[in-house]
Amino acid sequence: MSEKFLCLLATFDEETEKYMKGIERTINETGIVGKQTPNLSHHITMAYYDTNREEEIKKLLEEVCLKTKSFNLTFNHIGLFDLSVIFFAPDVNRELLSLHEEFDKEFINNDKGWTPHATIIIDNEENIQKVIPIVANNFMPINARVEKVSLYEFFPTRFIAEYNLQ
Numbered sequence: 001m002s003e004k005f006l007c008l009l010a011t012f013d014e015e016t017e018k019y020m021k022g023i024e025r026t027i028n029e030t031g032i033v034g035k036q037t038p039n040l041s042h043h044i045t046m047a048y049y050d051t052n053r054e055e056e057i058k059k060l061l062e063e064v065c066l067k068t069k070s071f072n073l074t075f076n077h078i079g080l081f082d083l084s085v086i087f088f089a090p091d092v093n094r095e096l097l098s099l100h101e102e103f104d105k106e107f108i109n110n111d112k113g114w115t116p117h118a119t120i121i122i123d124n125e126e127n128i129q130k131v132i133p134i135v136a137n138n139f140m141p142i143n144a145r146v147e148k149v150s151l152y153e154f155f156p157t158r159f160i161a162e163y164n165l166q
Helices: 014-028 051-067 094-103 125-138
Strands: 005-012 043-049 071-081 085-090 118-122 142-154 158-164
Touching: 005 014, 005 051, 005 094, 014 118, 014 125, 014 142, 043 051, 043 094, 043 142, 051 094, 051 142, 051 158, 071 094, 071 125, 085 125, 094 142, 118 125
Parallel strands: none
Antiparallel strands: 005 043, 005 142, 071 085, 071 142, 085 118, 142 158
């Protein structure tokens, strides 16, 4: 994959976004803002692609969203990637797996695997250790609704397209 890349991001209902942003604000009040991409809705990354596939992926995005119903997803626990990322992890259900498979057919069996999650903060080990109790004390399981899928190019961040699920 080139230095720049495309991502498909599944996003949530307004109430879920407010809840996740609220926890992010509570973290920010401590002076820790993290290194995650600013001004993006919380999301689950569905797939990555090379930038030369933009038109193809836009068509795929539209086709999949036109035939896929929005669905519920329960975020019921907090997770860590090393001591650099804190995320909320969902109970994986059939709908989430099916959506992922629609977008990630060529990578579904690769050795990297896929851990569906919604990133709350990316930072250094010291800050993550400070933030863990804040997140743990403010976390409650939430019933989210996956409503949209967006296509972005990174880095720098460029919004390309977004479609509602049915």
